[in-house]
Amino acid sequence: MPDLVKFIQGNQVVVEAALYAGLDFYAGYPITPSTEITEHMATRLPQIGGKFLQMEDEISSICAIIGASLTGHKVLTATSGPGYSLMQEGLGYAIMAEIPCVIVNVQRGGPSTGLPTGPSQGDVSQARHGTHGDHAIIVMTASNHQDIFEITVEAFNLAETYRTPVILLFDEVVGHMREKIILPEKGKLPLVERLRTSVKKGVDYHPYLPREDGRLPMSDFGSEHRYNVTGLAHDMWGFPTSNPGVVHGLMHHLVDKINNRVYTIEKHKEYYLEDARTILISYGASARSALHVVESRRRRGERLGLLELQTLWPFPFGMIREKCENARYVVVVEMNMGQILEPVKMSLPPDKVFLINRVDGVFITPTDIRNMLRIIHGKGV
Amino acid sequence: MPVKDYIRERFFPHIWCSGCGHGIILNNMLRAVEELDMDKSDIVMVSGIGCSARISGYVDFHTLHTLHGRALAFATGVKMSQPKLKLMVPMGDGDALAIGGNHFIHAARRNIDMTAIVMNNRIYGMTGGQFSPLSGYGTLATTAPYSNIDHNFDVVALAQAAGASFVARTTTFHARQITDLIKQAIEHRGFSVIEILSQCPTYFSRKNNMGGQIEMMEWYKNNTTRIGSKAKQENPQLIERGIFVQRDMPEYCDEYDKVIEAAQK
Known part of the structure; x- marks a missing residue:
């Protein structure tokens, strides 16, 4: 299929880029100015046999995508300021349990309900520090539709590479603005797929033991390896521990896997x-x-x-x-x-x-x- | 039953206090799984936070120990993304119905196929004995030192009103009934809720002078009865046990398949 020229909203670009990246599961809750992402997902996902969920709030939306990521799917949720505040709990979980997922925050004026339809970039610090506890995070943004497309695809790639949530911090202007975009042909942008373990059935699989290159191969829920996932500090099997040595190693792993790779990640x-x-x-x-x-x-x-x-x-x-x-x-x-x-x-x-x-x-x-x-x-x- | 086939021995001993009812629930849950001859790799157990939630760590299924109150939301994502999996969601009373109350009613409303087990010990045990939405009026707790003025939810009525298509209740005294109800709930296609009264001798009993675990289980024996029994007619105070709701309703994942079909036309 050749490149396709479109004249669409930024929020719709996010949807098309996510689908390009291989997304097939979305859960969300309506909120201005990100609602169009949820609406377009509701239309587009069933067309490709994917799943769309409108949840009861933003808390459950992020929880649902984490659950779906564990069965091997590429997942995303989208929201705006107040909803993003509600997602901090689930975001911390995804960081701690190392679950690949992408979270879009189309920013609006804050604090609180603020200016639902007014442009703002007020969530930059929250995106870095919003959830509790020491952690590193990848947050990306873009200023035009072509870049939104590429950065969104990149967010999925980074989420898979580093087993981490990635935040896409857009704003009301680019989200609602319509401009020309050339949707790239399939194969034009590189995609990172889920790294699955090669450990055979019956052999002890360690979901939280990094390889030499720092990556942690995953195993889909439902396949042969049965393991535990928790938001508690955990050992290499994913079982809760408060052993200081293990916790120390976990904390450094979570932060270093991102902060030691600024030059690779940064755009x-x-x-x-x-x-x-x-x-x-x-x-x-x-x-x-x-x-x-x-x-x-x-x-x-x-x-x-x-x-x-x-x-x-x-x-x-x-x-x-x-x-x-x-x-x-x-x-x-x-x-x-x-x-x-x-x-x-x-x-x-x-x-x-x-x-x-x-x-x-x-x-x-x-x-x-x-x-x-x-x-x-x-x-x- | 070779229980070792179903547990992760490496992670024992468990954290529950002696006399806690949760071990009885774990035991009978595993019996149900064995009697149904389920493949362990087809089961995902999702739990929240609290004493009850630790159950997921001990079993050899795919296990997801999540956030306080959010187990059903995570489970919804797992089920919807991989409908062939069987979801079991054990929750505590505060977990399921205070912080998780919203997720509880909405999962019931969707009638998504999963088995929610409310392990009701009427107290927040892990944090040391605060009242929960199921403690009930007049009970004592560390946060109700003079007497609890909060009325409790009726889990059965709530689940039914919210749209659950299978609703049942039993107690840890009626261990065989736990197995039986969990089996039926797993086989039921839709959102099933089982409330299991489970004793907490450490906090609930100590605060409310209910005696040790034996006295508490005797209380379950003496204060519950089969649904619609003669005893209930004579003594309306008795708590009914059994299946309250069992109805065929469209299941959520099946319904979404129809959406996909419509979208692809």
Whole structure:
């Protein structure tokens, strides 16, 4: 089948990308501005013989997809701020029990019910730290439909590779916006399939004993290996333990498998960075306005560049340091009170890092960015 | 019954207190599985959090020890994604009906094929004796030191009203009935609920002067009766045992197959 050109919503792109990646199970609960994902899943999944569940809340939605992942399926749930808060419990479970799954949060204004239809990027810190206990997490985002497609497929690949939940943090603007997308031909994007154990029937299978490369082959519920899965600290059989040595090893495994691989996992896009005196760092919908400003200023000869983050966590401290080394001004553009500003300040001399933001439920425009840049550059209001 | 065929000896001894009723439930649950001649690899046991929930670790099935109250939600995902599997979901009373109450009624409403077993000891045991939604008015607990003013759910009435297509009740005194009811529940196609009254001598009894496990089981013997028995007519206070609901209703996974058929037309 050749590439297919479509003009659709970002939320629908997520659905098509997930199906491309091999998704065949979805559970969700309606919430603005992510509802279209649930709606399209309800239509699309039975067409391919997959399963769709509308659950009683977001808590049960994430639980259901974890259950389905254990039978060997690629799974996803989608929600927005308040629903994402409810999912923190299940998210922690998936981290602890190492269950591959993808969770989409199409962000809206918060806290609480906040601004259901207003754009925001206020859940960036929650995506990193929301669930209790020490943990690492992969959080990715995108600013346009073509990238949403690729990042969504990548999320499934990372979930399978590292046996971990992966968060896709989109926002109301890209979720609801319609634009052109070329749906890639089958086989064009690489897919990572479930790594299943080669241990034979009757041989002791250790579901939580990593191989030399750090990966943990799985065994589907219903197949020959019967084992225990728990959210308690557990040993290599998956049985609860409070043995300090075993717990220590488990904690380091859970964090290191992600945080030690930042350079492998991390994705970003660069625009005009080579000679940039001012670098904008942005992501998601904000990066669209940032790119617009960079391109229009470049035409006037201004040395402006854009570093668009696609992996928000684990945070690419080293990459930021490297790319922004020679810039005089580094300006974070985001729709929150500075949630990516903080780690950027940890990466660079803080006095050259600035913030341009909006938190009023209105999309940050190129004009907003231009006006603030004048102040940062000392050109007055 | 060679019980060793069904348990993970490596993980014993179990954590339950001496005199706890949960071991009787485990024993009779395994008997049911054996008598039905089920393949262990076809069974997924999903549990939540609490004393009851630890049951899943001890059995040689596919076992999923999940979050407090969420067992049925996880089980729904397992069943829906792989309908050939047989789901057994043992839960405690607080687990199933306080924190898990919403999942309980919705799983019943969907009539998804699984066996929910409410191991009702009327108390939160693992956290040390707080009242649960099944403790009942007038009982004592660490969080009801003066007397409990919370009324209890009637599990049978609740399950029935929520749409469960098989609803039964028994006690740990009536061990053979546990086996019989679990067998029938597993064979029933749809959402089945069995409430099993299970003694907690450590907390519920100590707080409420019910004696040791023997006195508690005698209480079950003396205060329960078969559904519709003459004894019940004479003494309406007696708790009925047996099958309250057994009806043929469309099962959820079967219904979804029809959705797939319609979508692919």
